[in-house]
Amino acid sequence: MSAPTAVALVPARSGSERVPQKNVRALAGHPLLAYAIETALQSGVFVRVLVSTDSEEIAGVARWYGAEVPFLRPAEYATSTSPDIEWLRFTIERLEEPYDLFAIVRATNPFRGPDTVRRGLDQLLAMPEADSLRAVELVKQHPGKMWLLAEDGRTMKPLLDQSHLEVAWHAGQFPALPPVYVQNSALEIAWTRVVSEAGTREGSVVSPFFTEGYEGFNVDEEEDWGRAERLVAAGAAMLPAVGRPPYAAPS
Numbered sequence: 001m002s003a004p005t006a007v008a009l010v011p012a013r014s015g016s017e018r019v020p021q022k023n024v025r026a027l028a029g030h031p032l033l034a035y036a037i038e039t040a041l042q043s044g045v046f047v048r049v050l051v052s053t054d055s056e057e058i059a060g061v062a063r064w065y066g067a068e069v070p071f072l073r074p075a076e077y078a079t080s081t082s083p084d085i086e087w088l089r090f091t092i093e094r095l096e097e098p099y100d101l102f103a104i105v106r107a108t109n110p111f112r113g114p115d116t117v118r119r120g121l122d123q124l125l126a127m128p129e130a131d132s133l134r135a136v137e138l139v140k141q142h143p144g145k146m147w148l149l150a151e152d153g154r155t156m157k158p159l160l161d162q163s164h165l166e167v168a169w170h171a172g173q174f175p176a177l178p179p180v181y182v183q184n185s186a187l188e189i190a191w192t193r194v195v196s197e198a199g200t201r202e203g204s205v206v207s208p209f210f211t212e213g214y215e216g217f218n219v220d221e222e223e224d225w226g227r228a229e230r231l232v233a234a235g236a237a238m239l240p241a242v243g244r245p246p247y248a249a250p251s
Contacts, residue, residue, distance in 0.1 A: 004100035006121065006189075007048050008040035009091060010067060012107055013078040014055035018221050023053075023107050024061050025225075028232050030242050032219065033058065036107040037065045038240045043114035045121050047099060052087050054078035057249075064247045070094075088201050092192060104188040104201070110228060111214040111237045112186040120187045120209050131203025132190030136181040137216045144169025144177050181208060184216035213237070 012033050016022040024031045033051070040049040051062035051069050054077070059069040071094060077087040084104070092102065101124075103117065124133040146159040147170075162168040169177050187209060194203035214237040219225055231237035 004125070005047050006045055006101040006103060007050060007095070007099040008043075008046040008103050008105050008117075009088070010036045010040065010049065010051045010062070010105050010107060011084070011087060012036075012051055012053045012055075012058050012062065013073070013082075014053065014058060015078060015080060017080055019219060019225055022219060022225075023058055024247075026246070027110060027225075027228060028239055029246050030065075031061050031247055032110060033061055033107045034065045034242050034244075034247070035110045035240050036105050037062065037067045038242050039112060039114050039117060040103070040105045041066055042240060043117040043121075045118060046103070049105075050091065050095075052091050060250070061247050065242070065244055084201050085195070085199065089195055092195055099192055102190060102192050106185045108219045109184070109186045109215070109217060110219065110239055111217050111231070112211075113215075113238070113240045116187060116211070116215050120189055123209060124189050124207060127207050129205055130207040131194050131198070131205045132188065132201070133207045133209045134188050134202060135184050135186035135209045135211050135216060137184055137211050139180045139182045142169070142174060142177050142180055144172075144180075145174075181210075184211060185218050186211050186216045 012023040023033045037049060040046055049067045051067045052073050053059055053062065053069065054073045054075055059072065062069050073087050073090065077090055105117065120133055124130060143160055147156040148159050149156045158170055188201065190202055194200060198204065214231065219228055232239060
């Protein structure tokens with residue numbers, strides 16, 4: 001029996017609001033997008049590495065670094081509120097060949113390297129009952145200590161019902177709380193059938209992929225960008241090696 005085929009999908013829309021032009025902004029000499037493409041290529045597990053974008057500029061950057069951009073994403077699938085399933089379904093339906101698996105390798109996680117991707121794929125393939133795998137990490141702010149304000153803002157109640165507990169979570173010490181994990185955007189891998197059968201990108205059975213170190217570090221805000229630069233400068237976090245010269249826009 002042949003090994004399942006997998007395609008890497010790197011989403012890179014043009015309308016980033018919190019960090020303008022994030023995908024093509026240079027970090028340590030290369031656009032942020034370059035590190036996601038290199039991660040996917042160097043992992044050696046994908047038949048193809050595709051970038052999904054609504055921008056010709058981003059498409060040019062993607063091709064420079066070795067990715068394919070066979071078509072642009074429609075603008076209505078590239079807004080700040082567009083769910084991933086829209087561009088994902090659009091892309092998968094237009095590929096000329098079917099692939100058993102897809103991975104979403106986002107540009108926003110520059111310190112997730114090819115070893116991370118290989119580790120994730122091995123984990124999913126070892127779990128035939130799982131539809132997909134998603135990166136998670138332990139929460140730093142536990143929902144057991146979160147509160148909802150009344151409409152008038154004068155009183156509040158716990159976000160989670162804790163009336164059945166002998167000691168409420170909000171009254172206990174953090175080590176005594178049940179471990180809770182939050183998703184990060186380092187990696188998602190799924191069987192392609194979930195898109196058509198379940199209409200989602202993850203299906204119903206999701207395996208947790210526990211990120212390590214800075215694998216789950218995500219660039220969402222300007223302060224994240226500054227921290228990424230400091231981590232690189234200090235040698236505290238490593239970027240995937242890029243074997244191409246820095247992108248130069250056509251004159």
